[in-house]
Amino acid sequence: MNAPLPKEPKPPLLLARGITKAFDRTQALAGADFELNEREIHGLLGANGAGKSTLSKIIAGHQSFDDGEITYRGYPIKLRSTRDALRIGIAIVMQETSLVPDLTVMENIFLPELGRSGWLDYGSMRKRGLELLASLGQADALPLDWEVRRLSSAQKQIVEIAKALGVRAKLIIFDEPTASLSPTEVDRLFDIMTRLRLSGRGLVFVSHRLEEVFTITDRVTVLREGRTVMNAKPTTSLNQAELIRAMVGAEIGAIYAAPHVMTSDVKAPVALEVRNLAAGAAVRDVSFTAHRGEILGLGGLVGAGRSECVEAIFGLRPRTGGTVLLDGKALRPENPRAAIRAGMGFVAEDRRTQNIVPDLTVKENLLLAYLGAHSGLGLGYAKCEKKVEQLLGRLGLPAHRLMDASMLNFSGGMQQKIIIARWLLLDPKVLVLDEPTKGVDIGTRASIYSMLRDIATDGVAVVVVSSDFEELLGLSDRVIVMSDGRSVADLPSAVLDEEKLTLLAAPRTSMARNTALLQDLTRENGGAGFWALIEDERVICLNAVVSDRGADPGFKAGEARILAETRIPRALRRRECIFVTEADATRATLLVPIRSPRGHDMGWVGLSLPNDHKMPPPEAIKFRIDTLAASL
Amino acid sequence: MTTRDMTKDSPPAGMDTKGPSMGRSLGRRLEVRMLVLALLIAVVLSFLSPFFLTRSNIFNMLDQSVVIGIVAVGMTFVILTGGIDLSVGSVAGLTGIILGLSLQHMSIPLAMLVAVAAGGGIGLLSGLLINLFGLAAFVVTLGIMAIGRSLAYIFSGQQSISTIPEAMQNIVYTNVFGIPSNVLFLLVLYALAWAYLTYTKGGRTIYAVGSNKEAARAAGLSTLFYSVLPYVLSGALAAVAATFSISQLLSADPLMGNAMELDAIAAVVIGGASLYGGRGSMIGTLIGVFIMVMIRNGLNLMGVSPFWQGSAIGTIIIVALLVERLVSSRVNR
Structure with missing residues (x-):
């Protein structure tokens, strides 16, 4: 374990061959192979019970293995504990986090150091903690003094990752890290993982969510019944059906049961x-x-x-x-x-x-x-x-x-x-x-x-x-x-x-600025402001502020409508940055597309005014909406 | 001995082979292992003392099992829910004094009823404090233990009450089918408790509460009621144990039941119960009680000084549990 590290680490970073492990009478691993390079995110897939967690835990020193061999940076290793693993730079970020809820973020990040003798230097710990979080791009997101029990599960995960970096881990295993994250949090995690890859680390991504595997991994290894059935294939060479076949050993059809028979028209009790x-x-x-x-x-x-x-x-x-x-x-x-x-x-x-x-x-x-x-x-x-x-x-x-x-x-x-x-x-x-x-x-x-x-x-x-x-x-x-x-x-x-x-699920805090904008617009100009997604013949309203009943567009926040059922179908179809008057000549509506700085289509912001109303210049309104969009 | 009959006792035909033959594959084995240990101790002691296996000594031991055995029933219920009751000894002392005082004013059955009700009431108080306010069972019953002992001294005026009517002795010294009534009571109590825990809704709820209270609550079981009930039983049974003890001695001492909680907890744990709750059985506890009594009896027969007996019993308990842990991990891996 204390093998001297070679000056020029040769790929692969880690090589496991023919690993077997039995618990009781169950053979959890029956000859699993795995290899991981530096600068790589490697997906480790398999159905439940395929042995992916066991293999991860063996690599991370949580469990011993019965037979087979593991080489790390060219040296054979046989880890006896997580401490051994951490010492040579292997860390695992577990599904159920291994953090101590009553200690602060900082104390948790440096928890492995508490195991060493001598005094703790809180000053330098704080400095290094800030550096670590900054290297993850999370410097402001996470106060070091907070107790971990106050954190969300996504934040806890970041602490785990920082903890791994704190011991200078070279190989980090992520065991089903996205299980309890929302899509935006998953995005943030993937950002972090990409940074870690760029810094030369090798990452193992254990998951059974195929979309994520395709998004983030470079290569994929699939386990089934304790054996490696697909060894380190480049992700780009694969498609979803192939992966599923490898995981379950057979084709499975669409996993969602029968497409919905739309019964919502005939309302049941x-x-x-x-x-x-x-x-x-x-x-x-x-x-x-x-x-x-x-x-x-x-x-x-x-x-x-x-x-x-x-x-x-x-x-x-x-x-x-x-x-x-x-x-x-x-x-x-x-x-x-x-x-x-x-x-x-x-x-x-x-x-x-x-x-x-x-x-x-x-x-x-x-x-x-x-x-x-x-x-x-x-x-x-x-x-x-x-x-x-x-x-x-x-x-x-x-x-x-x-x-x-x-x-x-x-x-x-x-x-x-x-x-x-x-x-x-x-x-x-x-x-x-x-x-x-x-x-x-x-x-x-x-x-x-x-x-x-x-x-x-x-x-x-x-x-x-x-x-x-x-x-x-x-x-x-x-x-x-x-x-x-x-x-x-x-x-x-x-x-x-x-x-x-x-978009619908976005926290109200991020909706607040949008609401403020809509309120400002309607206060200054009267009428009704709304934020909506429009697609073919349908509009989904994300937010709406109506100050003048006469301009009510015919839908409320959180509602979906067929365009013809709204009061402003013509404007919704034209979607232009000019005031479009409806057929009944009661109101005129302007629509401005809204795009996030990353180029995400976030739908349209609209302003509806009674037709007898004085119309403000469209450019001025577009400018304000664009200003908000640029800061999203 | 009766223990073997009970382990073999298969559920009544027809009613249940499908029912709660629950957690047994493991539970059974554990009870069987403890039974083997009990027999082993008996064999060793019978070699060490020729008097050990005589009829009179066996009855003597059964007699000695009664008081601790009764208390251990309540303790098993409490421990099954994941709790602990440290107050049983002092509740026995206090209710003994209450019984002694009541007997000066009323008939024997009524006095006994008062004492048992007092014990149950104290248990109810502990149970409610623990389960309504989420206080730790250890701390609550520790407090009750101190209060109980102190009240026992105050009510008794610091002296034992020796005005117990001789008729009380009938409770202990009547023979039914050749078995002393107190031993018979013990065995019937264990049979009832075992049947309750195995075959009734309440019994299974007690196991479920101890094993995973949150899941039990989400499944619609009456978790509060069945979390409190064991403490009520424990308190009431401590009073019953006090009654038997007083009947034998014809005297109620405020110090009675001192350290009894430790013997009861030891018996339950030796019988295979988990202090985390959800695991344990009446059969195991009965074996645990017999093991405790046999060791103490054997040490007495061999003339070991009472001052050394504590060390001997403590060592034997720890070694027994250690061996059991090693054996069970061997068996279950």
């Missing part, structure tokens, strides 16, 4: 209605309805308050305002039992800590909600025998495995299916799922999607919270977008794509 829900600081004002037989998506960035919102609905979290109606009847706050009795099921976000009871068998876990709903002294398990049997068929779980002593031996996907089935035993009217595919591999995801689709088809209102926008759009019929604890949009998913969702 409302099963769940949430009115002006508030719960502490995280949930301020959320309203929506969910109909029977539909899958309703609840989207937003991390920190938008989605999980808190559904927890407050189900009663796991105290409400501070608003009402929740299930089948028209108000639910008592802070009482999950009442919610369950009224017909609600809830699959919480964190399987291990919120759903699974580890000391009970699989069967008792499956029957847990049934046990809670069952009245009487005994268990009453015999009464639901038949239903359990049917469910097992649906889950693809052999009956004898019900007796397994622990759920934890199952894959994440099967665990999740059992937890979902837990609620199906109660015939819920509303089933709420928070991040139902978190930590579930791509093959099993598809079966969870079709399971949810089936549940909805049976007449259940399914509410799904997801930070994966692709999943949200692919799965749901309708999407409620949340931002800063408020529901800001309610749109059919057919009119949305990931980019539009990102």
